[in-house]
Amino acid sequence: MEDVALAAGVSTATVSRFLNSPSRVAKDTAERVQNAIRQLGYRPNVFAQVLMTRKSRVIGILLPDIHGEFYSELLRGADAEAHRLGYHLLISSEGGEGPATMLSSNVVGFMAGLAVMITEPNEQLWLQIKESGLPLVVIDEAIHLNGLDRVLVDNASGTREAVEHLLTRVDSKNMYFVGGPKENFDTAERAKVFVETLAKAGRTSSDDQVRYGDYTVEWGRKAAESLVKKIGPAPLGVLAANDEIAFGIMQAAQDAGIAIPGQLRIVGFDDTRLASLTRPQLSTVRVPTADLGAQAVRSLVDRLANGDRPGTLTTLPTRLVVRGTSAE
């Protein structure tokens, strides 16, 4: 920077001003500085800059995993939005279990804020997050604290819509919900609304009609094994907590010679790409996954600009997409 200043015949202060608030330097000076910079290939040192200004444009994002359609889509949305806002993403897929090295390592210092999604309760991690003292936004979680920004998905309306749709062809006693982990926030919410909606339709449901497992195809297949046995003359209706599970159920059912949607009507959740790749195509509740990431980033950046406003809650809409597995 000194070299640039010298070459342009100004002081470093002017160079700095040229860089940060060009309006404050005279036109011809600006030009000389500009040239000097180009000539010398000068690039400001971010670390020195941040050291002074205390403003980094990096956002940490902590996800349970970065693998699979859902998270990679979320990440994509977040990444795109971050770029749009001039921020950058530092990723970590350690929201699974135990503490995250991202948060114990020095890079915490890089981050201006943190977007977190934790699918399974993890005290240790949560503590660590609070200790980091970073501005926070949580994605899709039950946690409710003063001044905390949250982004949620409207599980209730999506679930309700799906259940009501299934009920047009399926008797409520033949309805099943196949969830992910019981402690998982989304699964819990969806299960709850599933039951409520059945109740509203005038039928109480038995515990047997709600099942928990995990978010995998394998669990779907396994769940299907016992489900197919229940199929009688009337069709069964299944709402799965995500598309993976739905797909597993579908596959196992098809292997067992069950007709879809004739004997088994299925609705998934998320509308990942998988849903439109299956045959028949999977009916599913569309979750604006990329938006979830984007909105998280937006909330966070907003908070960074505006530290002490109250916490916000953004709920993103969901909607049923009817395809082959539950169509006529």
Add this chain to the structure above:
Amino acid sequence: MEDVALAAGVSTATVSRFLNSPSRVAKDTAERVQNAIRQLGYRPNVFAQVLMTRKSRVIGILLPDIHGEFYSELLRGADAEAHRLGYHLLISSEGGEGPATMLSSNVVGFMAGLAVMITEPNEQLWLQIKESGLPLVVIDEAIHLNGLDRVLVDNASGTREAVEHLLTRVDSKNMYFVGGPKENFDTAERAKVFVETLAKAGRTSSDDQVRYGDYTVEWGRKAAESLVKKIGPAPLGVLAANDEIAFGIMQAAQDAGIAIPGQLRIVGFDDTRLASLTRPQLSTVRVPTADLGAQAVRSLVDRLANGDRPGTLTTLPTRLVVRGTSAE
């Protein structure tokens, strides 16, 4: 830091030493410093640290996209390895077209090095990368420069294996290669070896037998339309440049009532999760995708430690996984 020093009755230098090379401070002093740090909740300021040491532990990773099985798997491998080595990933999915904002923005300064994968030629981007002056590792690319670290996939052996496998049941004149973009490095390599292997089997192949498109399911479906017309009494053999394409072909063929593997035998490439989800399951060439990311990180970190060693080339093995679409 000054506060800590004061509380521990030492100088800041000692605190710094305690943090960076604990062996250089006496045991009881260390303890006092430790306590002071804990007491005051002190955390070193990364920016100041890096400003001094010029060593950031952040690696940029530039991919064409971060969406989809392949990239998210790659990213996962890279992320895991980075963490293992005490590094962190700054992601950008802008390797598509035009310049990348990641590289023009200040965050470049955060990065100690850059891992790049560009699937389509992009002069502008490449220039930008060189200008950044960052230590580099390129993933899966043709570029060959002195002192550049590269990580490749052994396209040749995988392709050869797949073609030879298909040839056991399919006549070489009924063999087809359905590629991604013609300019894409992988597609080009695979196409070349496809032709060579056919030639080695004693048959020359017509241009018609090698087709280019993109890496999508849609392209696969489209390609299948003309392919299924060619099916006579003898089966067709198709090698697709990735699993997505293979899946598209498969789907279109099944929709057209073609028997797989009876009339059409398919082998995909990559062995993404998709491959074992289809029915019949997709035969495919396994690419160690996560390793690809991990190895890129490893090479880069190694170079960071060891700046002026010659460029390395790591080729990761591939191998054919035979499943239903090409089995008996």
Add this chain to the structure above:
DNA sequence: TCTCGTCATGCAAGCCCTTACATCGTATTT
């Protein structure tokens, strides 16, 4: 007992910027 190597620590320079404050020349006002 004297000298010297070692170890633990302190001193202070410097990493590269930003910015409050001071300075100076010119334009505006009265």
Add this chain to the structure above:
DNA sequence: AAATACGATGTAAGGGCTTGCATGACGAGA
């Protein structure tokens, strides 16, 4: 013409850390 305001720039003080060099204490070898 004097007083005032303002715009453009320079000066220098940090921001929080690392590290070469200096210091002092202490045990070991001579």
